[in-house]
Amino acid sequence: MENRTPPPLDLADVPDEEFLRLDRQICFSLHTASRAFNGVYRTALKDLGLTYPQYLAMLVLWEHGELSVKDIGDRLHLDSGTLSPLLKRLETAGHVERRRSAEDERSVTVRPTAAGAALRARALGVPRRIAEATGLPLERIGALRAELDALTAHLTGRAPAPGEGAGCGA
Numbered sequence: 001m002e003n004r005t006p007p008p009l010d011l012a013d014v015p016d017e018e019f020l021r022l023d024r025q026i027c028f029s030l031h032t033a034s035r036a037f038n039g040v041y042r043t044a045l046k047d048l049g050l051t052y053p054q055y056l057a058m059l060v061l062w063e064h065g066e067l068s069v070k071d072i073g074d075r076l077h078l079d080s081g082t083l084s085p086l087l088k089r090l091e092t093a094g095h096v097e098r099r100r101s102a103e104d105e106r107s108v109t110v111r112p113t114a115a116g117a118a119l120r121a122r123a124l125g126v127p128r129r130i131a132e133a134t135g136l137p138l139e140r141i142g143a144l145r146a147e148l149d150a151l152t153a154h155l156t157g158r159a160p161a162p163g164e165g166a167g168c169g170a
Helices: 026-048 052-064 069-076 080-092 114-123 126-134 138-156
Strands: 096-100 108-112
Touching: 026 052, 026 114, 026 126, 052 069, 052 080, 052 096, 052 108, 052 114, 069 080, 069 108, 080 096, 108 114, 126 138
Parallel strands: none
Antiparallel strands: 096 108
16 A cells, blocks of 8 residues: 655635634744743753843854844844843843944944853853754754744745854754
């Protein structure tokens, strides 16, 4: 007996009622996966004293050094109203320094302090812990990231930035 893969479903072939089932909602699957990730990150970041959003901001700064608040927001897809309080808390904790740009007084730049740079060494094991927690091989994590980046780009109408979707970080 031959093992056949069923043909892909076309949207027109699925009754509207089927789409109203919770187990058919991709948004719900993404939401529950995100909540599960938040729990794993909360545990992994506890010793660093960082929240997940703070960790993301530090990742950007460790990778790029000094950046404007606008550039950080662009990379993290956050607006300044969300980002400014987060950066203020990182500054209060001694991890970053914020200052007005000499070229443009309206622009604020942010860079890691010595303590913030030292925190990077303590954070080195976090991506590995997260990758292990997924139970997925690195190749599958990379493929999943690429698919999610493509989905995000499609939903937001923006092309992925160079380097998005690449790599296998968790």
